[in-house]
Amino acid sequence: MSGMINEFEMAQRQFDHVASLMHLDPQVAEFLRWPMREYHFRIPVRMDDGTIRTFQGFRVQHNDARGPNKGGIRFHPAETIDTVRALAFWMTWKCAVADLPLGGGKGGVVIDPATLSTAEKERLCRGYVDIMWRNLGPRTDVPAPDVGTTPQMMGWMMDEYSKLVGQYTPGVITGKPLGGGGSAGRTEATGYGVIYTVREAMKMLGIDSRGTVAAIQGFGNVAQYAAIGFVEMLGGKVACVSYWDREDRCAYTVSKEGGIDPHFLMSITDQYGTIDKNKAVAAGYKIEDGEAWITKEADVLIPAALSGTINAETVKGVHERVKIVAEGANGPTTPEADELFKARNIFVIPDFLCNAGGVTVSYFESVQNDMNYYWTKEEVLSRLDTKITTAFHGVVEMAQKQGVFMRDAAYMVAIDKVVKAMQLRGWI
Ligand SMILES: NC(=O)C1=CN([C@@H]2O[C@H](COP(=O)(O)OP(=O)(O)OC[C@H]3O[C@@H](n4cnc5c(N)ncnc54)[C@H](OP(=O)(O)O)[C@@H]3O)[C@@H](O)[C@H]2O)C=CC1
Numbered sequence: 001m002s003g004m005i006n007e008f009e010m011a012q013r014q015f016d017h018v019a020s021l022m023h024l025d026p027q028v029a030e031f032l033r034w035p036m037r038e039y040h041f042r043i044p045v046r047m048d049d050g051t052i053r054t055f056q057g058f059r060v061q062h063n064d065a066r067g068p069n070k071g072g073i074r075f076h077p078a079e080t081i082d083t084v085r086a087l088a089f090w091m092t093w094k095c096a097v098a099d100l101p102l103g104g105g106k107g108g109v110v111i112d113p114a115t116l117s118t119a120e121k122e123r124l125c126r127g128y129v130d131i132m133w134r135n136l137g138p139r140t141d142v143p144a145p146d147v148g149t150t151p152q153m154m155g156w157m158m159d160e161y162s163k164l165v166g167q168y169t170p171g172v173i174t175g176k177p178l179g180g181g182g183s184a185g186r187t188e189a190t191g192y193g194v195i196y197t198v199r200e201a202m203k204m205l206g207i208d209s210r211g212t213v214a215a216i217q218g219f220g221n222v223a224q225y226a227a228i229g230f231v232e233m234l235g236g237k238v239a240c241v242s243y244w245d246r247e248d249r250c251a252y253t254v255s256k257e258g259g260i261d262p263h264f265l266m267s268i269t270d271q272y273g274t275i276d277k278n279k280a281v282a283a284g285y286k287i288e289d290g291e292a293w294i295t296k297e298a299d300v301l302i303p304a305a306l307s308g309t310i311n312a313e314t315v316k317g318v319h320e321r322v323k324i325v326a327e328g329a330n331g332p333t334t335p336e337a338d339e340l341f342k343a344r345n346i347f348v349i350p351d352f353l354c355n356a357g358g359v360t361v362s363y364f365e366s367v368q369n370d371m372n373y374y375w376t377k378e379e380v381l382s383r384l385d386t387k388i389t390t391a392f393h394g395v396v397e398m399a400q401k402q403g404v405f406m407r408d409a410a411y412m413v414a415i416d417k418v419v420k421a422m423q424l425r426g427w428i
């Protein structure tokens with residue numbers, strides 16, 4: 001989705017490198033480097049003006065050895081089958097590293113949701129399910145929100161599925177609205193999960209989090225709660241966030257001397273993540289170009305927008321003060337940029353570990369749906385913290401044992417678990 005890299009090729013390069021370090025059987029590696037199943041389909045939608053528009057949809061099921069496929073559905077104009085393949089692939093490793101009994105899946109529709117009315121969005125969501133429902137289900141494949149999709153959309157999809165199968169089936173989809181089968185804490189889960197991993201990394205590196213500075217790319221769901229968590233849980237300061245401005249069709253970085261106030265910026269951000277820059281300037285914020293975030297004098301960089309944004313070019317601007325990169329987004333760092341982080345001894349918390357908080361609470365949501373009994377937000381977040389902290393230390397242990405970079409160690413932990421499940425099921 002960066003337009004410059006092919007995310008799936010990048011994901012396969014990461015995997016091939018680790019498969020060779022692990023001396024993974026080449027026949028097993030060949031199976032794992034491709035999705036088990038993928039669906040390409042066209043969704044006809046009646047628009048408000050009476051015309052019919054056809055949308056391209058995808059669902060990729062990468063590997064379900066450990067349990068039902070799990071992963072979000074994106075609505076984005078730059079979606080391609082290769083972004084969806086890469087994201088499904090990373091979901092397999094994400095669920096394994098977090099020790100969730102789930103496999104990896106991802107979906108997408110090539111559309112900018114901001115160009116649709118509410119009724120058109122609802123018809124598109126229902127249309128997606130009308131085509132895919134035979135291949136979805138609580139024990140088959142469980143979607144969730146991702147870039148461009150919302151809890152309300154998950155609610156419509158769950159309703160459509162329930163009508164088609166003839167019974168209320170909340171566990172077919174997660175990230176649903178509260179009161180509509182959703183779990184407390186799902187909105188905060190990914191961003192807070194990012195911060196739990198940063199907290200553990202700081203403890204390990206002997207950094208006192210109070211007074212540290214973060215620079216964040218993006219101001220969508222993940223970035224917003226990562227910013228709140230960095231300030232409220234760690235006592236740090238967020239120097240800036242960046243966002244995509246729909247009107248100007250470019251990204252901007254928004255900063256403030258003394259640190260941004262995430263709650264204030266959220267109050268002037270629309271539902272698609274565009275900050276009202278006039279209101280920001282009036283409140284004393286500075287607006288710079290979209291890449292300025294990466295050059296800020298910060299201890300922690302949190303890319304939380306799209307993939308491929310830390311690449312061979314942009315990585316050159318990373319400030320010498322940076323000690324930790326916490327990948328809130330999926331696939332934000334290209335292999336070339338990874339090499340520079342290794343050379344500079346920057347501690348990278350890899351995406352499928354760092355942002356596993358979302359799918360972890362999604363898993364809790366499906367457990368609650370099955371029980372038809374719901375936990376409090378405190379209970380959900382405390383269970384989330386335990387899961388993410390345990391996963392983080394499992395990866396650190398592997399990195400130390402094997403003498404490898406955190407990303408490679410995370411793959412090793414995850415590949416071991418998936419291969420074991422495939423062996424236990426007699427697939428290999
Ligand atoms: N939500 C979740 O639970 C999880 C999300 N993730 C990943 O985290 C990342 C962010 O997801 P999420 O917060 O949910 O998505 P959102 O859609 O809520 O936010 C992403 C935001 O980034 C904006 N954006 C796009 N390009 C740029 C850019 N160059 N600079 C700054 N901002 C930009 C998008 O604008 P526009 O929409 O106009 O393109 C959008 O507003 C994605 O990689 C996603 O896959 C990972 C795990 C779970």
Ligand SMILES: O=C(O)CCC(=O)C(=O)O
Pocket residue numbers: 070071072073094142143144145146174175330355356358359360362363
């Ligand atoms: O909540 C989920 O099931 C999946 C979230 C997701 O798509 C992701 O972690 O990238």
